[in-house]
Amino acid sequence: MSNVVALKQTEAVAPPVEAKPAAPVASQPVEAVPTGYQRAKAPEWVVSGLRHGLPMLLGIVLFIGLWAIIAKVSGNLPGPAKTWESAKVVFSDPFYRNGPNDQGIGWNILNSLSRVGIGFGMAALIGIPLGFALGRFRILGDMAAPIIGILRPVSPLAWLPIGLLVFKAANPAAIWVIFISSIWPMVLNTATGVQRVPQDYMNVARVLNLSEWKVFTRILFPAVLPHVLTGVRLSIGVAWLVIVAAEMLTGGVGLGFWVWDEWNNLNVEHIIIAIFVVGIIGLALEQALLALASRFRTE
Amino acid sequence: METTLERTEKYVQIENVNQVFDTKRGRFVALENVNLTINRGEFVSVIGHSGCGKSTVLNLIAGLLLPTSGVMLCAGREIAGPGPERAVVFQNHSLLPWLTCYDNVYLAVERVFGSQEGKAKLVERTKAALALVGLTHAELKYPGEISGGMKQRVGIARALAMEPKVLLMDEPFGALDALTRANLQDELMKIVAATQSTVVMVTHDVDEAVLLSDRIVMMTNGPAATVGEILEVDLPRPRNRLALAEDAHYNKLRSEVLKFLYERHAHKLAA
Numbered sequence: 046m047s048n049v050v051a052l053k054q055t056e057a058v059a060p061p062v063e064a065k066p067a068a069p070v071a072s073q074p075v076e077a078v079p080t081g082y083q084r085a086k087a088p089e090w091v092v093s094g095l096r097h098g099l100p101m102l103l104g105i106v107l108f109i110g111l112w113a114i115i116a117k118v119s120g121n122l123p124g125p126a127k128t129w130e131s132a133k134v135v136f137s138d139p140f141y142r143n144g145p146n147d148q149g150i151g152w153n154i155l156n157s158l159s160r161v162g163i164g165f166g167m168a169a170l171i172g173i174p175l176g177f178a179l180g181r182f183r184i185l186g187d188m189a190a191p192i193i194g195i196l197r198p199v200s201p202l203a204w205l206p207i208g209l210l211v212f213k214a215a216n217p218a219a220i221w222v223i224f225i226s227s228i229w230p231m232v233l234n235t236a237t238g239v240q241r242v243p244q245d246y247m248n249v250a251r252v253l254n255l256s257e258w259k260v261f262t263r264i265l266f267p268a269v270l271p272h273v274l275t276g277v278r279l280s281i282g283v284a285w286l287v288i289v290a291a292e293m294l295t296g297g298v299g300l301g302f303w304v305w306d307e308w309n310n311l312n313v314e315h316i317i318i319a320i321f322v323v324g325i326i327g328l329a330l331e332q333a334l335l336a337l338a339s340r341f342r343t344e
Numbered sequence: 345m346e347t348t349l350e351r352t353e354k355y356v357q358i359e360n361v362n363q364v365f366d367t368k369r370g371r372f373v374a375l376e377n378v379n380l381t382i383n384r385g386e387f388v389s390v391i392g393h394s395g396c397g398k399s400t401v402l403n404l405i406a407g408l409l410l411p412t413s414g415v416m417l418c419a420g421r422e423i424a425g426p427g428p429e430r431a432v433v434f435q436n437h438s439l440l441p442w443l444t445c446y447d448n449v450y451l452a453v454e455r456v457f458g459s460q461e462g463k464a465k466l467v468e469r470t471k472a473a474l475a476l477v478g479l480t481h482a483e484l485k486y487p488g489e490i491s492g493g494m495k496q497r498v499g500i501a502r503a504l505a506m507e508p509k510v511l512l513m514d515e516p517f518g519a520l521d522a523l524t525r526a527n528l529q530d531e532l533m534k535i536v537a538a539t540q541s542t543v544v545m546v547t548h549d550v551d552e553a554v555l556l557s558d559r560i561v562m563m564t565n566g567p568a569a570t571v572g573e574i575l576e577v578d579l580p581r582p583r584n585r586l587a588l589a590e591d592a593h594y595n596k597l598r599s600e601v602l603k604f605l606y607e608r609h610a611h612k613l614a615a
Contacts, residue, residue, distance in 0.1 A: 340371065
């Protein structure tokens, strides 16, 4: 599935490059140009933007329409208009503080992001080097395989009691849950990437008799980097997925706690707002990492 | 046959070499009792049907493989592993896609000469190697931005820049179209004449072998392949492919190789 997204990404990047040769062609006499292809006067990226953008817009409109109908039928669920009005209020003052349990949406977002940042950052610091080691040295890989196999499928929240027990505080426990559930994609993708470095490149290293350091900096690291970035992207996705659940249980300031608090207040508009905020931030993180990955793609 | 003192010096010696691979289906004898001597400054082609172990011979000289038994020598010393004095031009160019053409060559130059020479001299060597293959204009391009023929030329520049004792080429032009291949063959002939390199080239192209080589080593079919015959190519240099096409002696040599490959050692699958 990530491949599909990546393909779309390159399609979206490509048109401006292709548009360059189109400019001189357009200035030539009309009869020199195959007519069928030149009907549109607008640059190609505008055309393709419309081609993808219009269906997207249509999808969103349909979605909101469906939501409005369901809200009308059920009676309990706030519709799009009511939610929008509520969102305007919520976002008009995002950084207020009324005591520990009532703070603005901005503080909730920042707190959740910082927990994810710390947990994911530590997972990256440990997971990526670990992945290199497991991929490079077969004995380490074989040693780790059964342990990773058992720990990876465990539901993230099952780790929470362990965190509470060890750290004796809610906030580190939430970070611990993020850490332990987001480390695996980075370990596994990095290790797979190292194992899949083409033998040709390693043969070059052998013929040149490169030092282990040069092998790492010139061959291993650049060859594995796309795999590492895929791992990072999956890990951030997992971390962001888990944060709401972890914060619901641990409390404090954060989007997850906010959702739970508003459920207790029966303020369903705010829950829907939270769902959109979580989704949009998750999408933004994913797109940012895809953009980063496409900068490092070779060939 | 050339009779200069250099040419008679034994440079690469393969003596009684056997190569056995342990596979899932048991032991596979790839090479049996291979004997071959290559002289300094000589251009030797190894030709045979696919699966005859010709690439195995090349990998043995490169040191990427070690023989199961037998002796491998290069310039009087035993071949114990790969090394830059036996540079390899790989079939699929094997350039590092994240380095520019210049940096690909520089990586090799730095490794071989970095300990004795200053940066300016290393840069000069790298530029000279790229100029030799006519790629000065493309030195800042990445491999993904240039054609297959240009990539292979960078691969040749990288190998030549190391000033190897022996240049090993594993079907270097096999993946290229016929016109590009002919161009690069002509360029390679000029470069080899200028640098007096010792070259071992694996190929399955009869014309290429006759055009470029001083001797053609014809391998029998595997398993347990060995050197079948060795053909002296005593055509005068410089060679011109157009003139040779009409040349009776060239065509006689060419048909000798063809007869070996398709009459005496016809491939079971190819038949």
